[in-house]
Amino acid sequence: MQLHAVETTAIAWSGTGLAIGLWQGQIDLPGDLAKLDERLGGTLSEIIEEASFTGKAKSVLAARVGSGDVRKVIVVGLGDPDKASLETLRQAAGAVAKRARSEKCHSLGLSLPVIGDDPAASVQAISEGIQLALYKDSRFKSGDDDKDKKNNPETIELLLPDVDGAIAKDALSQANSVVAGTLLARELVAAPANVVTPVSMAQMAKDMAQEHGLEVKVLGQEECEALGMGSFLGVAMASDLPPQFIHLIYRPKGTPRKKVGIVGKGLTFDSGGLNIKAGAGSGIAMMKTDMGGAGATFGAAKAIALLQPDVEVHFISAATENMISGRAMRPGDILTASNGKTIEVNNTDAEGRLTLADALVFADKLGLDAMVDLATLTGACVVALGNSIAGIWSPDEELAQSLVSAGKQAGEQLWAMPMEPSYFDGLKSVVADMKNTGPRPGGAITASLFLEQFVETTPWAHIDVAGPVWTDGGSGINPAGATGFGVRTLVNWVLS
Ligand code: BES
């Protein structure tokens, strides 16, 4: 698929499918489209009328209009103009792209308005929407009967008569970087645990470093022992696969404007350990996605490596599996983390926070201006916020706000949750400094309070992405499967 911008109007374009966006309540076709309607003998306004098309956001209408310059017209609703955002464009472009595919439009011309005062942001959002919506993961399917891919439009032209060509070109290249990062995250998360292992993830990071000139250091079992990472290594004990502590660094050419860290939970599989996830409702079969935080982290690394901002970024994941065997950590075991704090493991299934503890201690020592961790940490967060919203916790309100607004710009929803200090009582242990789990109520909050114990100096935020890393049915620009959630937010945050 080729995607580019042209300074052509809808009326001047010719090809298989022409797509236009209409606002809700927009009764009369705007100037250029009125001319097109005239040329089509009124067909355009007729089909809009006949289908009772109202311009509701994401609603799509397609009709054959002839066999001349334009065969098919696709109309997409943009919703209420007062509520328009970049996400409106992303979703509308995604909806058009999918319809163009099912309508077998080999070439597509897409005319959408520019929203806000930064045309580049609009162009970027449109391109992201198209590419993310059309993506299909067929790595694990045999044969090549992939109809969807075959029917993808070969060329897509964004019709942008009012946007400077150079600006549009630049915005499309930004979009390509962000999309490449998001698709990497999707592929890491969707791949099963017999494909994405701690070692293969570390190898991927090394390959990325090689390709993009990043620095990378991978610590094995012994190096982690030497650093006293007893919490991380406690989780890794039962796995036959060696744990890998991955540290990837992007350094800009000149003096960095700021230095930030991104830490991702990297459980390539979470069986629950001896507190095993048992039964159909336990969700054990989805636990290949328990490296969704790491997926977003390395997806962001890919995007940042391509975008080359003037910011130093550290990408970290303590990667392992949570398994069972005669060597498994037992409920009741006491672990010592690399900051010297002791943890009574009253539930082996709360393993993510144990791996993050040592990762946060490590990151905290790098002298960063800020750091954020992303983790598929708790089912409690999914209960609280559902499948499409991530929870964010931070003692630093400004940092939390900057991430929330980076998410907003990206079309990824983050909701600020409370770091209620009194809830730490639930983690009190008779024998150690703390337990790793508290009572069921407020489980995502106690998880955050646990993590806070391993951060001393760096402004830090925690994002629980257990809900949004995966979508069963698919929606909008996310086809069914891994969403790549977090990458676009992280990129916007780093660039901000
Ligand atoms: N990886 C899970 C959290 C999770 C749940 C992710 C559902 C995605 C979907 C995590 O390691 C876990 O098992 N958390 C436990 C914590 C509990 C034992 C306090 C949970 O949420 O049940």
Ligand code: MN
């Ligand atoms: Mn678990």
Ligand code: ZN
């Ligand atoms: Zn887990």
